[in-house]
Amino acid sequence: MALISIVPFLTSSTTPEPYVVTASSEFGSGYYGYQAFSGGVWCSKKSSHLNAWLCIDLGKSNHVPVHMFSLNHLTGTADAPCWAKEFLFQGSMDNLIWETLSEHTVDYWGLKEVKCFETNKKRIAYRYYRIFIIKPNAPNTSGNNYAYLSDIKLYFDTNLGTKISHKHASLDYILPMNTTKNIMSKRNDARVGLFGMANDIENFGDLYVVGPDGKSHLTKNGIKSEIIFDGKASSTGDYELLNSIDTFKMLMICFSCDNNTTKENTLKGTHLIPLVDIDFGETLQHLQAHCIVLVENGFINFGFKHSKLLSIGSIAKTSYNTSVQITKVIGIY
Numbered sequence: 001m002a003l004i005s006i007v008p009f010l011t012s013s014t015t016p017e018p019y020v021v022t023a024s025s026e027f028g029s030g031y032y033g034y035q036a037f038s039g040g041v042w043c044s045k046k047s048s049h050l051n052a053w054l055c056i057d058l059g060k061s062n063h064v065p066v067h068m069f070s071l072n073h074l075t076g077t078a079d080a081p082c083w084a085k086e087f088l089f090q091g092s093m094d095n096l097i098w099e100t101l102s103e104h105t106v107d108y109w110g111l112k113e114v115k116c117f118e119t120n121k122k123r124i125a126y127r128y129y130r131i132f133i134i135k136p137n138a139p140n141t142s143g144n145n146y147a148y149l150s151d152i153k154l155y156f157d158t159n160l161g162t163k164i165s166h167k168h169a170s171l172d173y174i175l176p177m178n179t180t181k182n183i184m185s186k187r188n189d190a191r192v193g194l195f196g197m198a199n200d201i202e203n204f205g206d207l208y209v210v211g212p213d214g215k216s217h218l219t220k221n222g223i224k225s226e227i228i229f230d231g232k233a234s235s236t237g238d239y240e241l242l243n244s245i246d247t248f249k250m251l252m253i254c255f256s257c258d259n260n261t262t263k264e265n266t267l268k269g270t271h272l273i274p275l276v277d278i279d280f281g282e283t284l285q286h287l288q289a290h291c292i293v294l295v296e297n298g299f300i301n302f303g304f305k306h307s308k309l310l311s312i313g314s315i316a317k318t319s320y321n322t323s324v325q326i327t328k329v330i331g332i333y
Contacts, residue, residue, distance in 0.1 A: 006064050006156045007056065009291065010034040018059025024052045027146065036149045041074050044147040049082075052147035055130035056154075057095070063125040064156050066091070066101075070116045071131075072151035073109045078141045082148050083109035085137040089119045091126030098130070109137070114151075129154060225252070225332045229310060233302075234325035236312050241329060244307040248331035250274050255292050255300060258323045280306050287313030292326075300324060 013021045013034045023033035027043035033054050036042035044052045058064055066089075073083050086105050090098040102119035109115065133147045140146065226248075228241045245251060253271040271292050279286060281303070288301035301314045310329060317324055 004156045005153050006058070006066070007037050007152075007154050009039075010037045018057075018062060020057040020059075021055065022057075023054045024048065024147075036152045039151050041148060041150040043075075043079075047145050049133070049136050049145040049147040051132070051134065053130050053132045054149050054152075055095070055128060057128050059127070063093075063127050065123050065125040066120050066129055066154045067123070067157040068116055068118050068155040069131075070114055070151075070153045070155070071149060072114045073111055074150040075111070075148050077111070079146065079148065080111050080140075081138040082136045082140050082146050084131070084133045084147065084149060086134040088132040088134065089117065090130050090132055091120065091124065092128040092130075093126060095128045098132075099124075099126075106137075225330050227328060228331050229326070229329035232325050232327060233310065233312055234315070234323045236315060238305065239310045239312070239326075241308045241310055243331065245275065245278065245304065245329075245331060246307045248275055248333055250332040251278075252328075252330040252332060253290075253292065253302075253326055254328035254330065255324065255326050258325075278304055280304055284313060287311050300326060302326065 007019065008016060010016070010019060010021065011034075013032065021032075021034040021037060023042060023044070025045040025048040026032050027045055031041055031043035033042045036054060037056065042054055069089060071084070073080070075082060083106060085107070087103075088100045089102045089104070090100050092098045101121075102117060104117055106115065131149055131152070133149070136145065136147050226243060228243045228245070229239060231239070233239045251273045253273065255269055255271065269292075271290075273290060279289065281287075282305050286305070287303040289303040290301070292300045292302075299314075299316050300312060302310060302312045305311050310326070312326070315324060
């Protein structure tokens with residue numbers, strides 16, 4: 001199962017087009033609804049925490065089935081108790097009639113903990129999706145009630161639906177945690193076509209398939225790749241690659257953040273870029289053509305001056321991090 005994040009980085013409630021984000025209420029600056037889809041936090045108005053909701057409109061001709069979504073608990077320490085305890089994930093064709101696709105209850109949610117939720121078993125493609133919070137867990141440490149949602153990701157399963165062709169669709173691919181473990185546990189399940197990637201510290205590994213015999217096999221002719229940068233690109237400037245990127249079909253960019261207290265990596269991830277989406281050049285537009293968004297509005301903007309030179313155009317740390325960096329560039333043939 002391969003999942004694609006279907007919502008791009010949003011810069012306002014209505015950009016980029018055709019996406020539109022609405023909410024039952026908004027606390028104000030820094031906590032607008034769209035920010036929850038851009039690595040930030042949405043917060044309702046004070047005491048508007050019951051039956052609060054956050055909705056995204058994918059656009060008139062952009063109906064897509066959502067098969068999984070994830071949330072990251074990014075509030076400050078004082079608001080940590082306000083996680084969404086009981087909530088619904090809902091879909092709609094017209095923003096009037098809503099169908100509940102899944103129901104969820106979370107008894108504990110640690111700060112900066114990402115939770116994934118499966119949904120939409122009917123695999124119906126809706127235009128509108130919303131998270132409807134029946135109630136948060138508890139008031140904050142000052143006794144005030146708010147509803148919070150943060151760092152929302154909606155995922156489409158490429159094996160269960162039609163191809164996404166919208167020009168703003170994200171190209172970030174992920175595989176659920178423990179995919180390989182789950183598939184290996186089905187060694188005697190005679191189904192064909194399941195595949196998974198081993199979870200390791202760099203978020204990539206070996207590809208397995210379930211064959212007609214019902215057993216999991218390590219593919220002999222899997223995806224060929226090559227590490228062309230292995231280091232720490234943590235500041236603006238140029239970084240030479242070991243091979244020309246124009247020999248590959250796709251690049252996998254591995255990144256990480258260092259925790260402000262422990263000085264250790266606390267967040268790691270990958271970002272995929274098809275070669276056809278890369279333009280070489282030395283203008284600011286070229287050097288900030290690609291963006292990796294991190295928690296608390298941190299980001300890395302980067303591009304390629306030429307086929308063997310990675311260049312970081314701008315970089316922003318967060319209150320949680322001493323540094324953010326690109327650690328590897330992997331070319332995929």
